[in-house]
Amino acid sequence: MPDFDKLINDDQNQSSTDNSYKLNDEKAIHEIYTDEEINDVNNITVTIPDTKTPIVVFFGFPSSGKTLALLRMIRYLEQHGHHVIPEALFRPKTDKNYSKMCSNLKEMAYNMYAPGGTDIISFMLVKVLDIEGNPECQFLEAPGEHYFDGNPNLEFPTYINAIRTSPNKKRWVFFVEQDWGSNQNERNYYAQKICKMQGLISPKDRIIFLFNKVDKCRHQYKKNGEPNKPVFFRNIQEQYPGIFDRYINTGLEKIMYGEYNFKTVCFSSGIFNQTNDGHEVWTPEKDWYCQELWDAIM
Numbered sequence: 001m002p003d004f005d006k007l008i009n010d011d012q013n014q015s016s017t018d019n020s021y022k023l024n025d026e027k028a029i030h031e032i033y034t035d036e037e038i039n040d041v042n043n044i045t046v047t048i049p050d051t052k053t054p055i056v057v058f059f060g061f062p063s064s065g066k067t068l069a070l071l072r073m074i075r076y077l078e079q080h081g082h083h084v085i086p087e088a089l090f091r092p093k094t095d096k097n098y099s100k101m102c103s104n105l106k107e108m109a110y111n112m113y114a115p116g117g118t119d120i121i122s123f124m125l126v127k128v129l130d131i132e133g134n135p136e137c138q139f140l141e142a143p144g145e146h147y148f149d150g151n152p153n154l155e156f157p158t159y160i161n162a163i164r165t166s167p168n169k170k171r172w173v174f175f176v177e178q179d180w181g182s183n184q185n186e187r188n189y190y191a192q193k194i195c196k197m198q199g200l201i202s203p204k205d206r207i208i209f210l211f212n213k214v215d216k217c218r219h220q221y222k223k224n225g226e227p228n229k230p231v232f233f234r235n236i237q238e239q240y241p242g243i244f245d246r247y248i249n250t251g252l253e254k255i256m257y258g259e260y261n262f263k264t265v266c267f268s269s270g271i272f273n274q275t276n277d278g279h280e281v282w283t284p285e286k287d288w289y290c291q292e293l294w295d296a297i298m
């Protein structure tokens, strides 16, 4: 379930405790989440009209950077000849919030500010087409609370199970961040949650580990200005125990494809500078990061 207390607390950074703020918070929550989501996320049904095009699932804890990564990818892909369109039929026509999310998507992608508060994307499906209009993949973007709420035992909601069991090929992009969390325990729980999902998905699904927000660890960059991936890899492996274990190659596969059967990507959506009025100015990072992620997905 969405963590409304956190949303309210975040909003109150700039706030007072009077009732008008409480009303605003409530209004904001209703703008972000539909009534169905507020009442019970498990009541939401989704339709995947295109069952042939692979689905790319961004799996990550709250604030791991999934929305920004999607928006950054939208900018990158559109600048490189692809078309990006929200899948309007993913949620029922009666869902007014979803149509609003779809029409706001591009505006968010090209905004100089990072989305926050009422701009937050709930869950949506976004389709990428090549220059001739052929579908290439579809991104599923969802709130992190639906994947991890601090508790490794939380069940995945209905719509994530619907995606998981759909006939589409899948690419699971597991978001991890070096030094994230208040302590190692929190990372252990998140690692357990990743392993739980890995146990549910098809062994044929493609796996990508996205080491996000690498820009925060500039000391782990090489002289040529690129992140030193082996260093990130070692640190992530240590901080998120077991997340790579299911995908170890043996025998001939090891000789042909290397030690692991997944891809890793060092990623950064950009630099975020806080303004005095509580916004974040977003300076997108180099295309290089998006190129690497796109290559891993395709």
Ligand SMILES: Nc1nc2c(ncn2[C@@H]2O[C@H](COP(=O)(O)OP(=O)(O)OP(=O)(O)O)[C@@H](O)[C@H]2O)c(=O)[nH]1
Residues within 6 Å of the ligand: 060, 061, 062, 063, 064, 065, 066, 067, 068, 069, 114, 120, 142, 143, 144, 145, 212, 213, 214, 215, 216, 267, 268, 269, 270, 271, 272, 280
């Ligand atoms: N330094 C840095 N900060 C980032 C990056 N990406 C996101 N952030 C920060 O993380 C915050 C949360 O990013 P979001 O994309 O909204 O995170 P999310 O995973 O969609 O969060 P939920 O929707 O709550 O699950 C942003 O407001 C930024 O401050 C990044 O690449 N580098």
Ligand SMILES: [Mg+2]
Residues within 6 Å of the ligand: 066, 067, 068, 120, 121, 142, 143, 144
């Ligand atoms: Mg988000």
